[in-house]
Amino acid sequence: MYTIELGHFALILAFAISIGQVGVGIAIWRAATNSGVAFMRNASVVQFVLVAASFAALMFAFATSDFSLLLAYEHSHSEQPMLYKLTSTWGNHEGSLLLWVLILTLFGAAVALFGGRLPRKLHVLVLANQGLLGAAFVGFTIFTSNPFARIAAPPIEGRDLNPILQDIGLAIHPPLLYIGYVGFSVCFSFAMAALISGKIDAAWARWVRPWTMASWIFLTLGIAMGSYWAYYELGWGGWWFWDPVENASFMPWLAGTALLHSALVMEKRNALKIWTVLLAIMTFSLSLLGTFMVRSGILTSVHSFASDPARGLVILGILTFFICGAFILFALRGPSLRAGGVFAPISREAALVLNNLFLATATAAVLVGTLYPLILDAASGIKISVGAPFFNLTFGALMVPLLLVVPFGPFLSWKRAELMSVVRRLFGAVLVAVIVSIIFTAYTWQGASLLPLGFLLAFWVMVGALADLAERAKLFRVALSTSLRRLAGLPKTVWSTAGAHFGLGVTVLGVVVVSGFETELITTMRPGEQAQLSGYTIEFEGERLLQGPNYITEHGDFLVSKGTGTPRVVASEKRNYTARRMPTTEAGIKTFGFSQIYVSLGEKTEDGGRVVRVWYKPMITLIWIGALIMSLAGAYSLSDRRFRVAAPNRSKKSAQKQMVGEPT
Amino acid sequence: MTRKQKRLTIIAGLSSVVLAAVVFIALAMSSTAAFFVVPSEVQERQLAAGQAFRLGGIVKSDSWKQTDTVHDFLVTDCIVDVAAHFEGIMPDLFREGQEVILEGALNAQGTFEATNVLAKHDENYVPKDMADKFEEKGLCPGHTDAT
Numbered sequence: 001m002y003t004i005e006l007g008h009f010a011l012i013l014a015f016a017i018s019i020g021q022v023g024v025g026i027a028i029w030r031a032a033t034n035s036g037v038a039f040m041r042n043a044s045v046v047q048f049v050l051v052a053a054s055f056a057a058l059m060f061a062f063a064t065s066d067f068s069l070l071l072a073y074e075h076s077h078s079e080q081p082m083l084y085k086l087t088s089t090w091g092n093h094e095g096s097l098l099l100w101v102l103i104l105t106l107f108g109a110a111v112a113l114f115g116g117r118l119p120r121k122l123h124v125l126v127l128a129n130q131g132l133l134g135a136a137f138v139g140f141t142i143f144t145s146n147p148f149a150r151i152a153a154p155p156i157e158g159r160d161l162n163p164i165l166q167d168i169g170l171a172i173h174p175p176l177l178y179i180g181y182v183g184f185s186v187c188f189s190f191a192m193a194a195l196i197s198g199k200i201d202a203a204w205a206r207w208v209r210p211w212t213m214a215s216w217i218f219l220t221l222g223i224a225m226g227s228y229w230a231y232y233e234l235g236w237g238g239w240w241f242w243d244p245v246e247n248a249s250f251m252p253w254l255a256g257t258a259l260l261h262s263a264l265v266m267e268k269r270n271a272l273k274i275w276t277v278l279l280a281i282m283t284f285s286l287s288l289l290g291t292f293m294v295r296s297g298i299l300t301s302v303h304s305f306a307s308d309p310a311r312g313l314v315i316l317g318i319l320t321f322f323i324c325g326a327f328i329l330f331a332l333r334g335p336s337l338r339a340g341g342v343f344a345p346i347s348r349e350a351a352l353v354l355n356n357l358f359l360a361t362a363t364a365a366v367l368v369g370t371l372y373p374l375i376l377d378a379a380s381g382i383k384i385s386v387g388a389p390f391f392n393l394t395f396g397a398l399m400v401p402l403l404l405v406v407p408f409g410p411f412l413s414w415k416r417a418e419l420m421s422v423v424r425r426l427f428g429a430v431l432v433a434v435i436v437s438i439i440f441t442a443y444t445w446q447g448a449s450l451l452p453l454g455f456l457l458a459f460w461v462m463v464g465a466l467a468d469l470a471e472r473a474k475l476f477r478v479a480l481s482t483s484l485r486r487l488a489g490l491p492k493t494v495w496s497t498a499g500a501h502f503g504l505g506v507t508v509l510g511v512v513v514v515s516g517f518e519t520e521l522i523t524t525m526r527p528g529e530q531a532q533l534s535g536y537t538i539e540f541e542g543e544r545l546l547q548g549p550n551y552i553t554e555h556g557d558f559l560v561s562k563g564t565g566t567p568r569v570v571a572s573e574k575r576n577y578t579a580r581r582m583p584t585t586e587a588g589i590k591t592f593g594f595s596q597i598y599v600s601l602g603e604k605t606e607d608g609g610r611v612v613r614v615w616y617k618p619m620i621t622l623i624w625i626g627a628l629i630m631s632l633a634g635a636y637s638l639s640d641r642r643f644r645v646a647a648p649n650r651s652k653k654s655a656q657k658q659m660v661g662e663p664t
Numbered sequence: 665m666t667r668k669q670k671r672l673t674i675i676a677g678l679s680s681v682v683l684a685a686v687v688f689i690a691l692a693m694s695s696t697a698a699f700f701v702v703p704s705e706v707q708e709r710q711l712a713a714g715q716a717f718r719l720g721g722i723v724k725s726d727s728w729k730q731t732d733t734v735h736d737f738l739v740t741d742c743i744v745d746v747a748a749h750f751e752g753i754m755p756d757l758f759r760e761g762q763e764v765i766l767e768g769a770l771n772a773q774g775t776f777e778a779t780n781v782l783a784k785h786d787e788n789y790v791p792k793d794m795a796d797k798f799e800e801k802g803l804c805p806g807h808t809d810a811t
């Protein structure tokens with residue numbers, strides 16, 4: 001098919017255009033003229049269209065099982081269901097990189113199309129920087145990881161995709177995660193443009209915040225989805241492993257969360273400018289670092305596929321170029337930025353600084369834990385592993401004070417606040433949180449432990465978020481109808497803050513409950529036998545051998561019932577994928593309320609039984625529900641008009657007006 | 665407070681938190697990091713019983729005995745064999761003659777009590793730490809998987 005060559009050609013054309021975009025961008029900036037802006041915008045859009053065409057060509061080859069394409073031969077199989085044929089496109093190093101580039105150019109095009117109100121100079125610089133990123137990564141794809149390589153004599157059958165990846169998760173997790181990861185490139189480009197032009201003010205923060213928010217929403221969803229996928233697919237029952245690859249996606253999330261909060265201070269108070277620009281650079285640098293760690297092959301995991309070390313060096317070069325370049329520019333230009341508004345040690349700004357402090361330190365802790373073994377190995381050859389104990393200890397310890405102060409933030413007024421009056425106003429929330437925690441502890445009592453403190457922390461964050469809404473609506477202080485009217489009239493950003501903080505509390509509650517009360521049972525069962533676990537009865541009905549599209553499976557049926565409730569069927573499988581002769585375990589999961597029963601099939605025993613592993617995961621779904629609430633809250637704030645309308649000449653006035661008008 | 669004092673208060677507060685965090689991270693690192701060890705190093709390193717580390721090697725052929733969920737096998741680097749014990753369900757890709765990485769510690773009898781077994785994810789997966797170490801020490805030269 002010619003489509004493959006057309007796709008290849010489109011990608012090369014996109015590479016050429018991105019280089020042109022950088023050159024013209026620099027020329028426009030140097031010449032101090034406004035002509036050529038249209039070129040920059042068109043170039044960004046055309047670049048996206050070309051990469052999209054090239055991606056479509058690749059996908060078409062996978063969909064039609066065209067094994068003359070080396071990549072399709074190595075990573076797909078004609079008997080795969082259509083969905084997996086399509087997702088196989090990015091279930092490998094080259095294709096996944098092309099997806100990364102596709103999203104990068106998508107954001108470039110989005111900035112070109114939606115940035116019409118930006119000052120022209122800034123717009124040109126942002127697009128030039130996106131073009132530079134595009135040139136680097138499209139170039140990397142073409143020259144080191146070309147997905148369009150052909151085989152002269154096409155084989156009849158492909159070698160199939162890694163069975164672990166043959167799941168709906170592959171259709172959702174990578175695109176979401178990449179949109180989050182790569183979306184921060186826009187923040188990075190804005191930071192670079194600001195440093196080059198030397199103009200950073202509240203308006204800048206206003207333009208950056210929607211992009212940060214959008215990326216953050218997708219990254220939150222992507223990480224949550226990845227966590228759930230690992231949970232049900234790998235069959236070990238864990239939902240977070242502190243695997244370096246997970247950390248690679250978690251670090252930009254932490255830094256991005258910090259950026260979201262510091263940009264708020266910058267937008268409203270014109271303070272923390274230098275720090276916000278630095279955070280914007282760091283967030284995307286961590287995304288790049290993540291890409292490097294996953295794509296270079298220095299780590300081994302399900303994500304890394306098989307890759308060759310030469311690529312690692314090139315991508316390290318790109319990484320060094322962008323990160324060092326950004327920091328050098330920052331060092332040169334940073335000091336010339338004028339410090340903005342002052343604030344007292346007790347104020348909303350200070351609370352947000354505290355938030356940034358803990359998030360940045362937590363990011364550093366994760367970074368140290370992830371990179372130290374690699375650096376130590378490279379420097380001295382000593383191989384150590386830093387695992388869950390390190391991360392739970394350091395990250396956990398840093399999150400406790402952060403969670404404690406979360407509810408205070410929205411209650412403090414800008415510039416200077418009275419701590420005592422805030423404490424008075426939050427007293428009701430403390431009381432409610434304590435009462436709810438006591439009831440919850442009594443309800444889940446299993447003996448003395450420190451867990452109730454964890455519950456209190458989670459409920460404190462949740463109740464604190466609701467208290468913010470109640471306070472602003474003057475609930476119980478004025479007539480209920482007035483309160484409701486006030487509530488309906490609150491700005492969307494207030495709702496979204498409360499929602500996101502509430503979601504955080506929900507996730508924390510899920511983490512605490514499942515870590516404290518999870519139970520596990522490993523036993524041998526013969527058909528008809530029953531086992532008991534934490535008030536649930538699990539009955540093994542029997543097993544049969546079934547044939548899937550490209551695998552054979554030992555399919556075990558179980559009946560799970562809670563107490564005396566009606567039994568529900570859970571199926572767990574042990575599959576063997578024929579093309580790769582690789583076994584996988586498909587866990588059987590049944591949800592009861594917020595809790596889940598997780599059944600994993602083990603080996604056959606000689607007497608016709610099965611080793612079966614069953615987990616009771618109390619309230620585990622709250623972990624992902626919380627993340628979902630956080631993303632939805634973020635998305636709700638994006639729909640706020642004030643977030644989008646950013647006419648540069650009006651921004652200063654409206655920012656002031658908003659400050660005054662906002663209830664505190 | 666003057667503008668300068670305010671700023672100093674905030675900076676001093678922040679620095680003390682950062683300093684505390686750095687000390688804390690360093691302490692946590694030294695107490696939780698686990699060394700990667702191959703069987704022939706187990707003796708030479710004089711690892712105490714109960715000290716957590718990762719043991720990497722090849723599951724010796726015909727050494728794997730299992731009764732239901734209790735597994736006993738030998739981990740070898742073609743020079744020294746270390747007896748290992750694990751209770752639970754083995755990963756799908758645990759096989760004799762293939763690489764494995766175990767997390768756990770030695771018990772008083774010198775048997776490695778594994779709390780976690782890491783086998784390969786797919787046929788392209790080579791535990792990198794182990795491949796490097798085997799190559800560097802020239803262990804099991806004929807073992808294709810380990811290179």
